[in-house]
Amino acid sequence: MxxxxxxxxxxxxxxxxxxxxxxxxxxxxxxxxxxxxxxxxxxxxxxxxxxxxxxxxxxxxxxxxxxxxxxxxTTALVQFEVDQPLTTLASKIGKAKAEQAWRRSKLAVANLGARIEELAIKCSPSPKPSLYLAGNVLGPTALREEAQARRAAGIHSTYLTKAALQKEFGIDREGAIISHDNLALDPxxxxxxxxxxxxxxxxxxxxxxxxxxxxxxxxxxxxxxxxxxxxxxxxxxxxxxxxxxxxxxxARHQIISTWAIATRPQKNSLWRDQAFIWEASDPYLYMRTIQDGRVICGGEDEEFSDEDSRDQLIDAKSARIAAKLKALFPQLDTEPVFAWAGSFGTTSTGxxxxxxxxxxxxxxxxxxxxxxxxxxxxxxxxxxxxxxxxxxxxxxxxxxxxx
The missing domain is CATH 3.50.50.60 (FAD/NAD(P)-binding domain)
Structure with missing residues (x-):
């Protein structure tokens, strides 16, 4: 079946x-x-x-x-930010529907946090801010417009300039959006x-x-x-x-493969607030920490076509992800202790x-x-x-x- x-x-x-x-x-x-x-x-x-x-x-x-x-x-970055930027989604399904989707996503993260607390589920839940870095999909100007679109939809977001991002997080990128109330947990x-x-x-x-x-x-x-x-x-x-x-x-359903690594614990080398970090790029890099100080980093997504080929890429993809993570945070030991590949379904709208x-x-x-x-x-x-x-x-x- x-x-x-x-x-x-x-x-x-x-x-x-x-x-x-x-x-x-x-x-x-x-x-x-x-x-x-x-x-x-x-x-x-x-x-x-x-x-x-x-x-x-x-x-x-x-x-x-x-x-x-x-x-x-899963790397379990439980975010309200939809894969499709709000400005991009609005161009596909209309401004009102796009805003509705983003607001429901934000509500869902809040509801999940309340659900975990109510049921007393021990899954290491921890609220996290999120940094959305400028990339090849949204540059600094487009990222400013994205932050404005989110605020217009009632979703608090702040644009950080290159200087502010460097000063506050030690990250050398052209800009970023910082948002709050996302959730890290053990899936x-x-x-x-x-x-x-x-x-x-x-x-x-x-x-x-x-x-x-x-x-x-x-x-x-x-x-x-x-x-x-x-x-x-x-x-x-x-x-x-x-x-x-x-x-x-x-129809309009596509299979995507992604690869991920996890490092050794290194609490003293982590970035401020242990924020979720992801890029406005295609493919994009995404990362989070675990309570014991490990860093999870994933990305290098590709359209899924063959499981054997996907699995054979684990070593090469892991090395590339580790190198990208090292470039972003030179103080980290990015040697993969864990490495894996997974596949998931996505749609044209996200x-x-x-x-x-x-x-x-x-x-x-x-x-x-x-x-x-x-x-x-x-x-x-x-x-x-x-x-x-x-x-x-x-x-x-x-x-x-x-x-």
């Missing part, structure tokens, strides 16, 4: 930090539930927890197991914490389970598995990342698709997260639970299939 792809390769840094185990069971018989979630990564975790908290029964399945896919490959611990919270509300997890096909009626969806038992649900949510199922429209699949009103899908995966997963959990409750999320149409 869906493509089987190699979601990541190498050694992601998050495996250096122990996350709670998520217990699963074998699917030995037919089961029924209100909501079936296919995929047990960060998106599935957020949706499962929201559904369980709403009082509905939920079953989650994964053909690998919990947190075994793309979630471990595996977050996902595990959400699954465990849903488990307390009687969620059921089965793995490894592969869905072979789905039959939809007016009242429910019957999902067949490759090993026999069926799962009958009132609604299904496909949270399978870029492993798209046959019924999900793939916005995800969230909602029911055309001609399949009981089946939701979430896809095209780009570089804002965790932020968009939060939005998806809000929109989908709202729909299950018969309400209409005010921003649902912005992310609906067919836009």
């Amino acid at each position: 869906n493509r089987k792809l190699d979601l990541r390769t190498g050694r992601p840094v998050w495996f250096a930090y122990r996350s709670p185990a998520v217990p699963t069971q074998k699917l030995m018989r037919d089961v029924k539930t209100d909501v079936l979630v296919v995929g047990m990564g960060i998106s599935g975790a957020m949706i499962a927890q929201s559904v369980a908290a709403s009082g509905r029964s939920v079953v989650c399945v994964d053909r690998r197991g919990p947190l075994e896919g793309s979630t471990s490959a 595996r611990k977050l996902a595990a914490g959400l699954f465990l919270s849903a488990l307390e509300a009687k969620a059921r997890y089965y793995a490894p389970v592969e869905i072979a096909g789905m039959e939809t009626s007016r009242e429910d969806v019957v999902a067949a598995t490759t090993h026999g038992p069926t799962i009958t649900a009132k609604h299904v949510v496909l949270a399978t990342g870029y492993e798209l199922t046959d019924i999900v429209p793939a 916005l995800p698709y969230i909602g029911t699949i055309p001609q399949h009103p009981r089946i939701f899908a979430v896809m095209g997260y780009g570089g804002n995966g965790i932020t968009y997963s939060q939005i998806a959990s809000e929109i989908i639970v709202s729909a299950l409750e018969g309400a209409s999320d005010t921003d649902a149409s912005l992310f609906a299939f067919g836009n």
Whole structure:
């Protein structure tokens, strides 16, 4: 029913930090539930927890197991800044919609922070400022216009001149935008914490389970598995990342590969406020720190075409990323201790698709997260639970299939 792809390769840094185990069971018989979630990564975790908290029964399945896919490959810069600059997005979908998307993204990061606190999930959450450096996509003049556009949309942003950036952060670039209220965290611990919270509300997890096909009626969806038992649900949510199922429209959806490294701990060499840093460039470099003083740096994105070729590039890409990081911060030891590659889906606008699949009103899908995966997963959990409750999320149409 869906493509089987190699979601990541190498050694992601998050495996250096122990996350709670998520217990699963074998699917030995037919089961029924209100909501079936296919995929047990960060998106599935957020949706499962929201559904369980709403009082509905939920079953989650994964053909690998919990947190075994793309979630471990994320660098977890949980930002409200959308991959597409506000000024660029406005030229594609209109000023009002672009502002709406950016504001919802900012709200999602705040909501996720509150959710983590409310559920007491131990995932090392830490608020971080973000520096968006001038590059080959937006130079100093365009970056000033971007900051003005954000402020006009009600999003606080400050433009830093070359001199101010050098003085305050020791970075030699032509300019930057500084923003606030982004979030650093451990993605595996977050996902595990959400699954465990849903488990307390009687969620059921089965793995490894592969869905072979789905039959939809007016009242429910019957999902067949490759090993026999069926799962009958009132609604299904496909949270399978870029492993798209046959019924999900793939128009304007593109697969991108990215590479990342993590250094040794070096707390005394880090930059001011340990801000997230990323570039207004294509491809762009992005970086953050971990609480123990490691630096994560990623980038060198390319359109995905062949998994083997992607994996063979890990050494070369890691060396290039380390060299770029060293050029930006000469005081750092940028020798990679961890290096990995991962792939993700993105769209032409940089916005995800969230909602029911055309001609399949009981089946939701979430896809095209780009570089804002965790932020968009939060939005998806809000929109989908709202729909299950018969309400209409005010921003649902912005992310609906067919836009």
